[in-house]
Amino acid sequence: MRIGFDATILTRPLTGVGVYTARLVEALARTARFDEVFIFAHKPLFGLSDELPVNIVSKRSPNAHIFVQFILPRLLKEYDIDVLHGPNFYLPLISKTPSVVTVHDLSAQLFPEQHSHKHRLSQKLLRPSLKKADRIIAVSEATARDIEGFWSGVKNKVKIVYNGIDSDFKPASDDKISKIRKQYRLPEKFVLFVGTLEPRKNVARLVEAYSDARDNLDGAKLVIAGGKGWLFDEIFTKVEKLGISDEVLFTGYI
Structure with missing residues (x-):
């Protein structure tokens, strides 16, 4: 066939x-x-x-x-x-x-x-x-x-037909984890979002939720990994308005 x-x-x-x-x-x-x-x-x-x-x-x-x-x-x-x-x-x-x-x-x-x-x-x-x-x-x-x-x-x-699980999803070596942490300047503890920055991903609401909950997150930062889609300015504006720029890391597209 x-x-x-x-x-x-x-x-x-x-x-x-x-x-x-x-x-x-x-x-x-x-x-x-x-x-x-x-x-x-x-x-x-x-x-x-x-x-x-x-x-x-x-x-x-x-x-x-x-x-x-x-x-x-x-x-x-x-x-x-x-x-x-x-x-x-x-x-x-x-x-x-x-x-x-x-x-x-x-x-x-x-x-x-x-x-x-x-x-x-x-x-x-x-x-x-x-x-x-x-x-x-x-x-x-x-x-x-x-x-x-x-x-x-x-x-x-x-x-x-459900999506499969990629073979990449497995425990990484300590060396690889260390390299990724250095490459993206990742904090020790963090909450991770992965996806394109666009309205339907509701990232602005995630930023608000993180701001409200961060005192109970044991020092974890918010890491947002994804390329810019459309109407993404609200996300960055929200981070600045809430005064949490030092606690939110944007990695860009990975």
Whole structure:
């Protein structure tokens, strides 16, 4: 079987869905003994091992959506792909290739005010993608319920497949811990947040909660690890207004 992946999410530094996609491609490529894995993208890729036994197909395109909707269908036919996985909510709508799509959450539908205008526009592709998909992966029971609540007609196609655990999540050596502490100037004790700095992550509220609770945290600082998304100024303003700049560390994207 020839398995294709829409890998456009891997053309920028990895965050949540990018990590999901990269690790899924890696695991499938290393365990699918009788299958060939093809990954399709419009730019150079991040986050994949150079030694991975996959076929990388790259065709330039102005952006990911144009690539997926107009270039990818032709490539799927050209490379005789048996099934396509869209790991980032969307599928090429004019393709006749059998397909699977992953839905990570419906936050854009449930809380549209927490998303940028650009992201809300791109979400208009979600409903037709779900209608087209042969199978829909929901990463949690909550997401499955949300999908069925918004679009009951696709209920029978939804399967819950939980996210796996990366092999990186294991006790680190003392030497590695020491190097990371020095690299990011980490305090001895800290509360850690990891995620993009944007409204839907509710980081400003986390800062408020930390400020209220810090006297009971035995000296622990707040470490916020993540790149800047959009409307992030409120977070930095909140830290300054509460007078806790010396107790909050921003590491940036890791």
